[in-house]
């Protein structure tokens with residue numbers, strides 16, 4: 001398997017790199033961010049905004065970028081002024097996958113020994129909602145990263161795929177598990193077994209994304225959504241996210257029990273219901 005996979009990656013690299021080699025190496029390190037841009041946005045600066053920023057490598061996801069992303073997410077999660085997070089890329093690529101150049105020399109003992117890509121799961125501990133705003137390519141690990149977010153909005157020219165099979169491997173950051181839950185078994189099988197791309201419209205009708213907007217309106221739409229969420233109670237935001245995520249992990253009876261308890265717990269706070277405030 002290892003030999004086949006590595007041969008596959010080398011073969012495909014040639015077409016990706018067009019003979020020049022994948023030149024852009026990850027430049028991240030400790031200190032300031034080098035692979036992402038981070039700011040607060042919105043009228044009350046309640047939205048944490050993260051842009052993947054490796055344009056020369058189509059935002060491919062190197063280890064340093066993932067480390068920086070985890071730090072930025074953790075900081076926004078801990079920031080009491082922030083209530084929702086938007087993650088986006090460029091007009092050409094949300095992320096064109098894991099960094100093939102970085103992955104290519106890895107051996108089985110390296111990836112097993114270092115539990116390679118385990119730190120991708122860190123963002124699953126973020127309690128505030130993360131909205132992926134996808135323009136351009138969301139391929140392989142890029143599609144998986146979008147699926148690890150809570151809501152996906154797409155620009156009308158976005159393209160989603162799990163092309164790992166063309167490299168002789170399979171999705172390794174949740175693609176074979178989250179994609180079937182989002183689009184159903186048949187479409188997930190077709191995508192993972194062929195590597196074919198689907199359009200934003202197809203992704204919307206399959207249930208992978210919740211809204212498609214013109215590409216140049218995408219960031220504004222994602223920001224508007226994040227601001228609307230930010231007007232809600234943070235405790236209710238946490239409870240809704242936690243409860244919906246339980247639908248993916250727990251049997252129905254356990255999920256319903258968690259939902260009921262979180263619902264009951266909301267009566268312990270000064271909710272709009274108790275204050276008899278109009279919700280409109």
Ligand code: CO8
Nearest residue numbers: 016017023056057058060096097098099100140141172173
């Ligand atoms: N990794 C590293 N560099 C990349 C990647 C990538 N995934 N994708 C593109 N690049 C680089 C290219 O090498 C090129 O760099 P250079 O100019 O130095 O040669 C630059 O980005 C621009 O790319 P292209 O010239 O190829 O741009 P095109 O517009 O012609 O094509 C494509 C765009 C179709 C997106 C094409 O670049 C492509 O097919 N890329 C590879 C897509 C892919 O196979 N992605 C899946 C990668 S495997 C994966 O994600 C496994 C996930 C499992 C988890 C692992 C986590 C680490």
